[in-house]
Every structure is written in C-alpha cells, then in structure tokens.
Amino acid sequence: MKGYAGKLLRVNLTDGKISKEEISESMKKDFLGGRGFAVKLLWDEVKRVDPLSEKNKIILATGPLSGQMLPSSGKMVIASKSPLTGGYGDGNIGTLASVHLRKAGYDVVVVEGRSEKPCLLVIEDDQVRIVEASELWGKNTFDVQDHLEKTYGRNSGILLTGPAGENLIPISTVMSQRGRAGGRPGMGAVMGSKHLKGVVIKGTGSIPNADDGQLKALGKKGYEEIKGKESYDFWMRQGTMQAFEWCNENGCLPTYNFREGVFEFSKEMDGYVLEQFHVDRKGCPMCNMQCGHVIKDSEDQRAELDYENVGMLGPNIGLRDLRQVALLNRMADEWGLDTISLGSGIGFLMEASERGLIKEKIGWGDFVAAQKLIREIGMGEGTGSLVSRGVKAASEALGKDSYRWAMHVKGLEISAYNCHGCPGMALSFGTSPIGASHKDAWIIAWEIATDRFSYSKEKVEKLVEFQRIRGGFFESATVCRLPWVEVSFGLHWYPEYLEAITGIHRTWEDLYQIGDRIYTLIRAFWKREIPQFGRTWDFPPDRWFEEPHSQGKVKGVTVDRKKYEEMLSYYYQLRGWDENGIPLKQTLDRLELKEVAKEITGSF
Ligand code: PTT
Numbered sequence: 001m002k003g004y005a006g007k008l009l010r011v012n013l014t015d016g017k018i019s020k021e022e023i024s025e026s027m028k029k030d031f032l033g034g035r036g037f038a039v040k041l042l043w044d045e046v047k048r049v050d051p052l053s054e055k056n057k058i059i060l061a062t063g064p065l066s067g068q069m070l071p072s073s074g075k076m077v078i079a080s081k082s083p084l085t086g087g088y089g090d091g092n093i094g095t096l097a098s099v100h101l102r103k104a105g106y107d108v109v110v111v112e113g114r115s116e117k118p119c120l121l122v123i124e125d126d127q128v129r130i131v132e133a134s135e136l137w138g139k140n141t142f143d144v145q146d147h148l149e150k151t152y153g154r155n156s157g158i159l160l161t162g163p164a165g166e167n168l169i170p171i172s173t174v175m176s177q178r179g180r181a182g183g184r185p186g187m188g189a190v191m192g193s194k195h196l197k198g199v200v201i202k203g204t205g206s207i208p209n210a211d212d213g214q215l216k217a218l219g220k221k222g223y224e225e226i227k228g229k230e231s232y233d234f235w236m237r238q239g240t241m242q243a244f245e246w247c248n249e250n251g252c253l254p255t256y257n258f259r260e261g262v263f264e265f266s267k268e269m270d271g272y273v274l275e276q277f278h279v280d281r282k283g284c285p286m287c288n289m290q291c292g293h294v295i296k297d298s299e300d301q302r303a304e305l306d307y308e309n310v311g312m313l314g315p316n317i318g319l320r321d322l323r324q325v326a327l328l329n330r331m332a333d334e335w336g337l338d339t340i341s342l343g344s345g346i347g348f349l350m351e352a353s354e355r356g357l358i359k360e361k362i363g364w365g366d367f368v369a370a371q372k373l374i375r376e377i378g379m380g381e382g383t384g385s386l387v388s389r390g391v392k393a394a395s396e397a398l399g400k401d402s403y404r405w406a407m408h409v410k411g412l413e414i415s416a417y418n419c420h421g422c423p424g425m426a427l428s429f430g431t432s433p434i435g436a437s438h439k440d441a442w443i444i445a446w447e448i449a450t451d452r453f454s455y456s457k458e459k460v461e462k463l464v465e466f467q468r469i470r471g472g473f474f475e476s477a478t479v480c481r482l483p484w485v486e487v488s489f490g491l492h493w494y495p496e497y498l499e500a501i502t503g504i505h506r507t508w509e510d511l512y513q514i515g516d517r518i519y520t521l522i523r524a525f526w527k528r529e530i531p532q533f534g535r536t537w538d539f540p541p542d543r544w545f546e547e548p549h550s551q552g553k554v555k556g557v558t559v560d561r562k563k564y565e566e567m568l569s570y571y572y573q574l575r576g577w578d579e580n581g582i583p584l585k586q587t588l589d590r591l592e593l594k595e596v597a598k599e600i601t602g603s604f
Pocket residue numbers: 075090091092093094095173179180181182183184185240284304306307308309332333336337338339340439474475478479480481482
C-alpha cells in the first residue's frame with residue numbers, strides 16, 4: 001500500500017542491536033497506523049511485564065496522514081504498557097519528530113531493552129545510532145532541547161523525558177519543542193526506565209504517496225477552508241483557552257479538586273486575560289491554526305498555556321493568578337510531568353490537608369506550596385511523593401474515604417471537565433481506553449447543547465460515534481483532530497486525503513471498523529494484563545455520584561448511578577462486549593481478532 005514508508009525501526013538498548021523490518025500489508029489495512037500499530041505491537045510483544053522493566057517497549061508510531069502537506073498533520077503516538085495504570089497507555093504529541101520520522105523512511109520505532117548508561121537514540125535517515133548522554137541526565141527538558149538543537153540543528157525532531165521520567169515517576173510525560181507534551185499515562189517514566197533521555201530524528205527523504213499532485217491540491221484547499229471558517233479568528237485569539245469561560249458558565253470547570261464546577265475568580269484568568277498577556281503563538285508542524293499561546297509567567301519566563309493545564313493548575317488547586325499558573329505549567333514541562341495528573345495530585349493533597357489526613361498544612365491556592373510539591377513529586381520525595389504514583393495509589397496509601405475524591409478512572413487522572421451534570425461525558429471518561437482522558441470522546445459540548453441531563457440511548461450512540469472518529473480514526477491516521485472539533489473543518493476531507501495518499505478508497509464506515517478493532521484489542525490488552533479487569537473499572541469516582549456542587553448551573557445535581565449502569569450496559573452492547581465489558585467471541589471473530597480469544601478465555 002502506498003503512503004507508508006513501510007518500515008519499522010527496532011532498537012534494542014540492551015545489546016545495541018538495530019534492525020529494520022517490513023510493515024505487513026495486513027497491518028496497514030487492519031490497523032491503519034499510530035494507535036492501531038501501537039496496540040497491535042504491544043499485544044503481540046508485551047505480555048504481562050512490569051511496565052518499568054526492560055521487557056516493556058516504547059512505540060513511536062505515525063500514521064499515513066502524519067507529516068503530510070495537509071492540515072495539522074505533525075502528530076505522533078507514543079505508547080507503552082503504562083506504569084501508572086498497568087494497562088494500555090498512549091499520548092498524541094505534536095512534534096517535528098513525526099515529520100522527520102516519515103522522511104527518514106520509517107512509520108514506527110520500537111524501543112526495547114535498557115541501556116546501561118543514559119543515552120540518546122539518533123536517527124538520521126538510515127544512519128541510526130545509540131549515543132551516550134550521561135551529561136544530559138538530570139537536566140530539564142528545556143535545557144536539553146536547547147542543547148540538542150545546537151548539536152543537531154534547530155529543525156531536528158526531538159522527544160525528551162525530563163527529570164521526573166528519569167526518577168520513574170508514573171505521572172511523567174514526554175516533551176517536545178518546549179511545550180508539546182504527549183504520553184500522559186507515564187510514557188516519560190518508561191523512557192526513564194530505559195535510560196533513554198531522548199530521541200533525535202532527522203529525515204531528508206519523501207513519503208511515497210499514491211498521488212502527490214492530488215494530495216497537494218486537496219491539502220491546499222483544506223488549509224484555505226480552515227482559514228475561512230467563522231470561528232477561526234476567535235480560535236486564533238484564545239485557542240483551547242476559549243473553553244475556560246464556557247466550562248465555568250456551564251458548571252464544569254474543575255474547582256477545588258472537582259468539588260465545585262464554577263470558580264469565583266474565573267474572570268481573572270480566562271481566555272480574555274490570556275489575550276492580554278499573550279506574547280507569542282506556537283504549535284505543531286503543518287498547522288495553520290496554531291493553538292499554543294505563550295505568555296510571560298510570574299518570573300517573566302515564557303510558558304505555553306492550554307485549557308487543560310490552566311483548569312488543573314488553576315481552579316482545581318484554588319489558584320487564581322494566570323501568570324502563577326503559567327509558572328507551574330512551565331515547571332511541569334521542565335520536569336516532564338503531566339499537568340493534568342499533577343493538578344489532580346496537588347488538589348488531592350490540598351483536600352487531604354484540609355481534612356486533616358496529612359500533617360502538612362497546604363491551603364487552597366498556596367502558590368509557594370504548589371511549587372514545592374512539584375519538585376517533591378518530580379523527585380518522588382516528601383509529601384509530594386504521595387501523589388507521584390497518581391491519586392489512585394495515593395488514596396490507597398491514605399485510606400479512610402479518600403478513594404471517593406481521588407479523581408481518576410482506571411488510575412489515570414480525570415482531565416479538566418467536571419461531570420456532576422454531564423452523564424454522557426462521565427461515561428466518556430469511564431470508557432476511555434487509557435483511563436480518564438477526554439481525547440477519545442469529548443461529548444460534553446454536544447451534550448450540553450442538546451439534552452444535558454438525559455441518559456438516553458442516543459447519547460450512548462453518539463459517544464461511540466465520537467470514539468470511532470476521535471480515538472479510532474484521528475489516533476490511527478495520526479493527525480490533529482482540532483481542525484474538525486474547533487473550527488468545523490469537514491470530516492469528508494479525511495477519506496479523500498487517505499485515498500490520495502494510499503491509493504485506496506475507504507468510506508467512514510470502513511474507518512469505523514478499523515476503530516472498533518483498535519478499541520476491542522485495547523480492551524483485550526487490559527484484560528490480559530490485569531486479570532481482575534472488568535466493569536467496575538469503567539466508573540468515575542464517587543464524588544460525581546454523591547456530592548453535588550453548592551453553586552452554579554448544576555447546583556444540587558449528581559450523576560444517577562443506576563442510570564449510569566444502564567448507559568454502560570448499552571455501551572457494551574454497542575461495542576459487542578459482555579456485561580462485564582469483555583469482548584465477546586463473536587465480536588473478536590467479526591473484527592478478525594480470532595487469535596486474541598484464546599488469550600482472554602476464562603473471561604467467556
Ligand atoms: C494531552 C494532554 C493535554 S490535551 C493537555 S492540554 W489539551 C496537557 N498538556 C500538557 C502540557 O502542555 N505540558 C505538560 N507537562 N503536560 C501536559 N499534559 C496534558 O496533556 C496538544 C493538543 C491539545 S492541547 C489537545 S486537547 C488535542 N489533543 C489531541 C489528541 O489527543 N489527539 C489528536 N489526534 N489530536 C490532538 N490535538 C490536540 O493536541 P496526551 P500536544 Mg498531547 C504544555 O498528549 O498524552 O494525549 O495528553 O500533544 O502536541 O501537546 O498538543 O487542552
């Protein structure tokens with residue numbers, strides 16, 4: 001099939017062996033790329049291993065659309081067995097590394113083993129080297145990015161783990177370009193466990209597409225369409241921060257560890273305040289709607305802000321000063337800590353302190369304490385160490401009723417949408433294949449605009465549709481979904497792009513089928529790795545069922561547990577999974593995953 005480099009690069013850091021393998025036609029046809037390739041490789045090669053042992057593997061995977069001259073294509077999936085959740089983990093990062101990998105002649109890199117000394121993986125077309133990097137160990141991601149740009153050139157693709165990843169902190173992510181982050185479920189720690197400080201990629205070739213002329217013409221039209229969209233100007237002003245005011249108005253801004261949904265100081269830090277402080281815009285390669293807004297933080301350093309980061313490091317910990325939030329955000333980026341898990345962890349500790357469950361006094365909005373906690377979390381020391389393995393582990397250590405307000409699903413912290421009054425979004429978090437991420441189905445906007453409080457079948461069907469498009473298609477074609485989500489860029493473009501690239505005509509129905517295969521295989525992966533995995537893992541925390549907000553639009557509202565159960569059962573039915581959420585044999589057969597059945601039998 002055209003449109004793929006067709007090669008997988010395998011690097012073993014234990015013995016230094018480097019090999020190149022053909023990617024089979026059936027792999028391309030059945031799994032498309034990105035997340036699809038990642039889960040297939042992890043299913044085949046990573047079986048019941050300790051995520052931080054040398055037996056785990058890191059997959060860097062692009063898809064057929066990645067790095068092409070079409071809107072927002074500079075994306076890459078980073079996946080592994082997660083040290084945070086114990087299940088399938090991945091993230092989607094915007095990075096020059098995506099473009100360069102494709103030009104260097106590879107679609108996927110599999111990194112296995114563990115280097116004796118800290119190292120870098122350097123890929124320059126077909127020259128692939130493992131380079132000792134002891135001098136970079138312990139250094140923050142901004143300094144290392146600067147150093148590597150000086151050494152390998154400003155335009156190089158660079159992926160890095162920070163000091164938190166080196167310290168094997170399970171809430172560490174992978175960083176690129178001083179402000180792009182990907183791999184929330186501990187992908188930074190997996191790199192750290194391999195003594196892999198970073199990956200540098202430089203490619204000079206081209207991608208063998210079926211029809212370059214057609215792709216160029218379609219790509220140009222796509223860029224023009226995006227620029228002409230009504231919502232484009234406002235998007236360029238505020239980017240993802242446009243969600244801040246909307247969430248506050250609708251009672252879903254995570255506030256005081258998700259206790260409330262409106263923040264009394266929201267006007268001091270919303271998208272309009274961001275506009276006043278704005279000094280620069282950054283983003284991923286190939287994008288003409290760049291959303292990274294840079295402001296000067298409270299120490300006058302540059303920091304890039306996104307809604308999730310501000311929601312979790314602002315209202316969720318009671319902090320009201322946007323420039324101070326920016327400083328915490330910058331610290332997270334330097335340490336390579338995921339901002340969502342970090343904000344959730346700090347909020348959890350503040351609540352624990354308020355309830356007298358920990359000795360240290362940490363007040364809501366205490367900026368100095370938050371900085372100290374970030375350093376402790378990154379080091380795995382002191383009070384901060386309690387949440388450096390995530391809030392699930394923290395609540396298990398703390399005991400009492402803290403599990404009720406440890407805000408996670410499957411061990412991954414909930415991103416910045418409070419769902420007391422959004423049962424569809426609660427189910428989206430409950431059924432996301434990596435734990436509580438919004439990436440697979442951001443149904444909340446549709447839900448609030450239609451029938452917010454309903455638990456209808458239609459809502460569950462919409463959720464599955466979103467998962468198919470977002471978690472299935474965008475993660476495996478591996479391009480940014482924001483053109484479609486934020487400025488209503490037409491979905492019809494994507495099968496057209498795919499056809500110009502691969503030479504094969506596929507409908508959205510065909511692409512849904514690939515998405516379903518990917519979801520079902522991820523589900524099987526969880527089951528194989530965690531034998532007790534099942535229905536009870538698909539629930540958000542008790543706080544959403546039991547503790548209503550005291551103010552705002554959804555004051556007094558909670559998610560109805562019985563109705564949530566009914567939605568979940570219908571969700572399983574739509575997916576072809578049993579009442580415990582385990583894929584049925586006939587579903588595995590239908591999705592051509594027959595070989596998977598014997599690995600999860602006993603569940604039937
Ligand atoms: C994503 C998650 C998000 S999602 C945000 S802000 W968001 C947080 N960003 C972090 C950060 O920054 N620094 C840090 N230390 N930790 C961070 N953790 C959080 O990580 C991101 C954009 C955004 S901004 C979103 S919604 C979209 N996500 C996409 C996706 O998942 N898939 C896809 N096909 N397209 C997407 N487009 C958008 O990309 P994770 P990025 Mg990200 C500073 O990685 O693990 O999936 O977590 O990649 O390059 O930073 O772009 O309001």
